[in-house]
Amino acid sequence: xxxxxxSPRYKIIEKKQPVAFWCNPISGHNTLYWYLQxxxxxxxxxxxxxxxxxxxxxxxxxxxxxxxxxxGVDSTLKIQPAELGDSAVYLCASSLDAGGxxxxxxxxxxxxxxx
Amino acid sequence: GNSVTQxxxxxxxxxxxxxxxxxxxxxxxxxxxxxxxxxxGEGLQLLLKATKADDKGSNKGFEATYRxxxxxxxxxxxxxQVSDSAVYFCALxxxxxxxxxxxxxxQLTVNP
Numbered sequence: 069x070x071x072x073x074x075s076p077r078y079k080i081i082e083k084k085q086p087v088a089f090w091c092n093p094i095s096g097h098n099t100l101y102w103y104l105q106x107x108x109x110x111x112x113x114x115x116x117x118x119x120x121x122x123x124x125x126x127x128x129x130x131x132x133x134x135x136x137x138x139x140g141v142d143s144t145l146k147i148q149p150a151e152l153g154d155s156a157v158y159l160c161a162s163s164l165d166a167g168g169x170x171x172x173x174x175x176x177x178x179x180x181x182x183x
Numbered sequence: 184g185n186s187v188t189q190x191x192x193x194x195x196x197x198x199x200x201x202x203x204x205x206x207x208x209x210x211x212x213x214x215x216x217x218x219x220x221x222x223x224g225e226g227l228q229l230l231l232k233a234t235k236a237d238d239k240g241s242n243k244g245f246e247a248t249y250r251x252x253x254x255x256x257x258x259x260x261x262x263x264q265v266s267d268s269a270v271y272f273c274a275l276x277x278x279x280x281x282x283x284x285x286x287x288x289x290q291l292t293v294n295p
Contacts, residue, residue, distance in 0.1 A: 072226070099281065110187075110272050110285025111227070124282060159227070163281065169215045169234045172283060174227040 070094070072175035074160050080181045086148035089178045093142070093162030100137060101172060102145050103159040111159055117143065118165075147180075155182045185210045187273050189286035196263055196293050204258040204289045206247075206273035214275040216240075216249050216256040217283070221270040230258075230271070263293045 073092040081087050093100050099118050103111035114133070116124040119140035128135065132151070137143040147154055157179050161172040190205040208214065218230040218240070231240030236251035245260045256273060273286040 101281075101283075103283075108287070110274070110287050111283070112285070113282045116282065161227075167281060169232070169276070170281060171229050171232070172281070173229075174219075176226040 072160055072162055072173055074158075074175035074178055076178055077176060078179050078181075080183065081150055082183050083152055084149040086146065087150050087180060088144055088146045089158050089160075089180075091143045091145070091160030091175060093160070094173055096164070097162035097173070098140070098165050099163045099170075100143050101161040101163075102135060102143070103161065105157040105159055105177070107156070114145070150180075150182045152182050155180055185214070185275060185277065185284040187275055187284055187286035189271075189273050189289050192288070193290035193292060196291070198265055198293055198295050199262045200293075202258070202260040202263045202267075202291070204271055204273075204291070206256045206258065206286060208254050208256065208273075208275050210254075210275055210277065210284075212277060213251075214277050216247070217274045217276075218245070218247055218256070218258050219272040219274060219285075221272065221288070223269070227272065263291075265293050265295050267291060268293050 101116050102114040105111040115128045117137045135145045157177040159177045160175045163170040163172045186209045215234045217232045219227045220230045231242040233240040233249035239248045247258045270288045272288045274283045
């Protein structure tokens with residue numbers, strides 16, 4: 069069974085440019101998460117989807133970040149415009165449902181460098 | 184709010200040494216506790232978990248016991264291998280929601 073797929077794996081852009089990341093969760097997983105991982109730190113949740121509904125986006129900087137999960141399957145996270153401080157790894161994860169004991173399966177991440 | 188504190192790293196051990204990585208947490212109610220591992224160039228993988236007090240999670244020779252009285256979930260392994268070199272993250276979720284709160288991670292290097 070395929071795991072969580074993310075693309076691209078690496079992205080280098082100049083500041084003020086837009087960028088988008090794509091995630092395809094494990095088939096059948098209703099809950100999808102986007103996490104931000106800064107260098108030397110643990111991941112922090114940006115947004116959580118249950119099916120196509122964003123149910124926890126309190127940590128998403130909505131002035132420049134947006135996300136969507138049309139049809140409740142794959143998801144896109146966008147930054148526009150990117151800033152130098154956005155350089156980090158963006159992780160996508162999925163789980164069967166939102167129960168706190170459920171395992172979250174992580175993708176390999178997209179490493180973003182903003183110059 | 185919830186928080187997780189891990190022992191400062193990095194940790195360097197010789198092969199077959201005993202490993203302990205300390206983890207303490209702050210949370211309301213009864214969180215579920217996890218250890219995730221990140222091998223070089225790979226994504227986060229669940230190593231073990233415990234969902235209630237006194238539960239012991241175990242996998243690949245690693246163990247951790249959910250201690251509510253000390254709010255701890257220390258990771259242990261009796262004999263580490265070079266292949267255990269990775270970054271280890273302690274994390275928790277609340278039962279009412281699945282936001283994972285991570286510690287800062289501990290880099291482990293095992294030398295032959």
